[in-house]
Amino acid sequence: MIQLHNISKLYDKNIKALDNISLSFKEGELVILKGVSGSGKSTILSLIAGLCKPTQGEVIVDGKKISKLPDHFAAAYRRDHIGIVFQRYNLISSLSVEENVLLPLFPLNLTRSVMQERANRVLEKFHIAHKQALIVKNLSGGEQQRVAIARANINDPKIILADEPTANLDEKLSREFIAILKELKSQKRTIVVATHDPLFFDLDFVDRTIEIEHGKLL
Amino acid sequence: MFLTPQIITLTVVNILFVIFATIAFVNALKVVLFYDKEATTQTQYILEKKSYLSATIIKFIFYVKIPLFIFFVYTLDDLSNILPGAMCAAGVVSATRYGTPLLFLKIINLYIFAFWIVLNKEDMLYEEQPYLKSKFFLYCIAYFLLIGEIVLESIMFGTLDVSSVVDCCGAIFSTTSQTYLATLLKLSPTILLGSFYGLYILLILFYIVKNRYIYSVLNILFVIVSLITLIAFFGTYIYQQPSHHCPFCLLQSDYNYIGYLLYIVLFIGTFYGFVLGLIEFPKERLQKSYNISLIYNTIYVIIVSYYPIVYYCKNGVWL
Secondary structure (H helix, E strand, O other): OEEEEEEEEEEOOOEEEEEEEEEEEOOOOEEEEEOOOOOOHHHHHHHHHOOOOOOEEEEEEOOEEHHHOOHHHHHHHHHHHEEEEOOOOOOOOOOEHHHHHHHHHHHHOOOHHHHHHHHHHHHHHOOOHHHOOOEHHHOOHHHHHHHHHHHHHOOOOOEEEEEOOOOOOOHHHHHHHHHHHHHHHHOOOEEEEEEOOHHHOOOOOOOEEEEEEOOEEO | OOOOHHHHHHHHHHHHHHHHHHHHHHHHHHHHHHOOOOOOOHHHHHHHHHHHHHHHHHHHHHHHHHHHHHHHHHHHHHHOOOOOOOOOHHHHHOOOOOHHHHHHHHHHHHHHHHHHHHHHHHHOOOOOOOOHHHHHHHHHHHHHHHHHHHHHHHHHHHHOOOOOOOOOHHHHOOOOOOOHHHHHHOOOHHHHHHHHHHHHHHHHHHHHHOOHHHHHHHHHHHHHHHHHHHHHHHHHHHHOOOOOOOOOHHHOHHHOOHHHHHHHHHHHHHHHHHHHOOOOOOHHHHHHHHHHHHHHHHHHHHHHHHHHHHHHHHHOOOO
16 A cells, blocks of 8 residues: 655755665555664655655556656645654644644535534544633644644545654653554554664554664564 | 946846847757757766756746836836937837837747747647757757847847937827827727727637637737727827827836736737647646637727727716
8 A cells, every 4th residue: 555665865956865765555454663763764654655756766556656646646635545644643632622623624615514514523523522622832742742633633534644642642642642553553544653762662553663773664 | 429327237047048049049959959858878968957957947938027027017118208209118219229129029939939938838748759850950949049139139239329319209109190009099989989899799709619829810900909908098098198109108006017917918818818729738737728818808808999998988078
């Protein structure tokens, strides 16, 4: 489903984030990208999401060459197919929970009732409906992360990318996130998690763990 | 050479144009020569990024060029107050041998850049960007025309001499001189109006038939015939003087700046018609272009027809 062919990525012409790697992910697979900070995990997620382009090589998702898409088509692809959970959640702190979750729907020109129905569904699903009117800056870290997960899922993406999702959570909240991952996996979503949190490494529902060091696969 | 605030403004903007247009030209040339959509090399990804940069620069140049063209015409008109003998922009244009070619080049460049914008917009609608190489090849040609225009403009302003007496529009657009223009001005109203309204009827006909190639050619003819009939016939009714044929005095406040409206409407109408023959639009946008073209051309026909009709109704005679 997701293929990375001979990918290299340089930042500022001489910082090599990825060095000629090839990778593939099957549909419905849950893969952990393991490695220390700066190893290139987040760059892989950004490439799959079409947030950046490789310096060399190509990224193909469902037969579509993502790395060759013009920027506005990459944005549309991301909107329709990708849900991203960022390390720092990337929520808009001055908006409410519901408004943050609704954000990905605005470009779709849906009716207000359809948007509301979808928002209610994900808010219920990720157990944050009771806080929907609150401003997100007043929420705890775990709650903010659930909002981020709800937002990532509101378009029913086939691919979910999570970048260090538990870096700011304690163990209890991290295990809650893992439970959510398991649920998403059961829905046949393709999930790629970039993390160096040991909690992820011995999970029975994880299909593969890929270790990365200095931009190369180990 | 003398400098007025308007000439200084135009010169500064032209210098900026040269800098940005040259950056876009270098990138456009690389795209034309080395771009390969299928390649996944570092060079290709750099070219893809640079193609966005170049497209943005070219769009910026065009969006500035439209108001700048109007400002240029206004500047010519304003300079007529300084040049002895000039009554309007026509005197300034004819003051040097560079004025007329410059004006024609500016109009041609406006059409080319407008076409480039439409081509770019069409290109960006598809993932494969089917017109990418074509649009940058076109820009490479447009770049030289733009530089030519800027050089001509600089020479023209540089060679204007305030101590020389220049012709006024009455002399330049006189029917008694031995020029090609005078021959056109002497054409009978029957031929002029027959061509003008005949072409307009053909435009309507091919709008209905939807033959985009013929419709496109008709628009090129329509802009030429419209300008000739405006100078030779309709203008005299706007001025209400049978011997006044100047296309520039229409831009003055005495005539409510009607020239700006006429030229802008004619440009939009004929451009959207002309472009139909060059780009194969999907059905919906094809119809939109047809509609815009016919609507604006019709507005032009209504405005220019209004003047002789009102004149006849008021006075009971034709000029």
